[in-house]
Amino acid sequence: MARLGVCYYPEHWPQSRWSEDAATMFEMGLRIVRIGEFAWSRLEPSAGNYTWEWLDSAIATLGDAGLQVVLGTPTATPPRWLVKQHPAILARDPDGRPRKFGSRRHYCFSSETYRDLACGFVEKMAQRYGENPHVVAWQTDNEYGCHNTTVSYSDAAAEAFRLWLARRYGSIDALNQAWGTVFWSQEYSDFEDIDPPNLTVTEANPAHQLDFRRFSSDQVVSFNRAQVEILRRHSPGRDVLHNFMGFETSFDHYDVSADLDVATWDSYPLGFLDQGWCDDDVKARFQRQGHPDFAAFHHDLYRTCGDGRFWVMEQQPGPVNWAPHNPAPLDGMLRLWAWECFAHGGEVTSFFRWRQAPFAQEQMHAGLLRPDGSPDRGVTEVARVASELAALELPDTDRGDIALMIDYDAVWSLEIQPQGREFSYLRWVFEVYQSLRERGLDVDIVGPRHDFDDYKALILPCQPYVSEALADRLRRFSGKTLVGPRSGSKTRDFSIPGQLAPGPLRGLLGLTVLRVESFALAHLEAVQLGNTRYDAVLWREELETDKQVLATFAGEFHQGTAALVENNDFRYLACLASKPLLDKILSDFCEWSGIELAAPLGDVRLRRRGKVQFAFNYGTSPAEAPAPGDAEFLLGGRRLPPAGVSAWRTR
Helix, strand or coil: CCEEEEECCHHHCCHHHHHHHHHHHHHHCCCEEEECCCCHHHHCCECCECCCHHHHHHHHHHHHCCCEEEEECCCCCCCHHHHHHCHHHECECCCCCECCCCCCCCECCCCHHHHHHHHHHHHHHHHHHCCCCCEEEEECCCCCCCCCCCCCCCHHHHHHHHHHHHHHHCCHHHHHHHHCCCHHHCCCCCHHHCCCCCCCCCCCCHHHHHHHHHHHHHHHHHHHHHHHHHHHHHCCCCEEEEEECCCCCCCCHHHHHCCCCEEEEEECHHHHHHCCCCCHHHHHHCCCCCCCCHHHHHHHHHHHHCCCCEEEEEECCCCCCCCCCCCCCCCCHHHHHHHHHHHCCCCEEEECCCECCCCCCCCCCCCCECCCCCECCHHHHHHHHHHHHHHCCCCCCCCCCEEEECCHHHHHHHHHCCCCCCCCHHHHHHHHHHHHHCCCCCEEEECCCCCCCCCCEEEECCCCECCHHHHHHHHHCCCEEEECCCCCCECCCCCCCCCCCCHHHHHHHCEEEEEEEECCCCCEEEEEECCEEEEEEEEEEEEEECCEEEEEECCCCCCCCEEEEEECCEEEECEEECHHHHHHHHHHHHHHCCCCCCCCCCCEEEEEECCEEEEEECCCCCEECCCCCCCEEEECCCEECCCCEEEEECC
């Protein structure tokens, strides 16, 4: 059952206000309330001095009003007294400077001292509230990785990294061989000789850097798992979740999610658009709506992370405070964002926050209520969604026809050695997703270890390391596969494969990559596909192949060389494609795979949930929902106003 929620901070407001807040929440249609994730200093104002009574009252007040509580463990904000007693718990930045107290997320994941203190507090919290009937779920910590805090260069991280390397390689000789340390006389005689890869004169060994990124991700996994085990022991039957972020790739979300019941994420479409990579004209066009594919991309990613279960834990309710510019959402967008979450299979949309704080860092961040407690404009939209939810029974979410592979290890590899300043793995993957969505497709996201056997088609936009296990699964896959540039170009140890790229995929693709080159943004490399000439951008590969060539480079220096190759059920693209070229390649690939595409949708986006088809208008002009003539509309109608939502039952 889909539900609405809100994030609430009772410690920010007089207790005399709590019951009024709770009653108003319930009357508005909210049913889930997250509390507690930043309240450590109020719950333990000094070491061993616990003040649980106010939280007891807050939970009881919310529960008595008919609300269900998600209780956060407040370990993202260790209090001042703890830092004073244990200054070594602080993370260190790439320049070796400690993160100072006065904000949040200042701890180091590798500090055993902090892990013991954090877990000790979580244990006491879970013992007190684990069986509370009003507590239905737990959130671990808050927004892992936010503010560039996954990677720490502390002494604790250095020592933990050495132990991690010793377990991984077994011997220092194996590490030297894997890292290629004979280069630049970098050979080590002992694991104790190895430091984190910062403060080097020029770039550190890329294999060293990649292993440090993998290690840092594993530290997040381990830290989260320690809390999850405590919560499961003392609070059986409750969901355990974490709130991930948008476009955050500093740790492996698949690995963290393996220990959770639900993957949740914090959705701020306007802020992420403004600080993102989009061109200025796109930012201006969608400044009040957000990019039409941003939220959907993360819904699909986190649905996979949660093995089919995801929430939006924080949904933007108005202007935020942290982006370069902070416009207000177009009227109707809160409703659209909520329904888009539910259309993708989300169980909960929770708005951040209930009431705008008049103090401290987030005082310019809007809430559902203004700082004086009066309702802001989003209240009406939230109440409308609640009413609509009560009248509409949502079917289960079906698997789509096409799967898109996203790999965090690939992100790190290409950040470490992009070989072209503007080469962005995440942007390329998102552009592939966007192109498919613009033609009405439901896209499922998978990781390298996920099942993709039952899809009609699979896309690997860029997969530098391809394990033998993944290569074997691709051989057995019965659908069509499109493989993008740089795939199979690295071994697990960040070396070029002995028989060149695409490594384990050479036999499947029927080609060898002889040379690669990258270009400045201004350079366009011509590609001939059919009777039309398109542009490749940023990246080009020189291939050796005797397989069918579907497109060729047409530039002065590369006339007639292969740009797109087909071999049996596989296609390989040897460049990054401009949007017109990418749209054409993906359209042809879907047709080849037997997948039906809609006509280009402009600013409208579709998502199917069971037999219910949703349409969302991200434009500022009215549009038409592409519904059949006999459609039975469940929400809205054929005309989609700006920020409009329609849903109809398919036959």
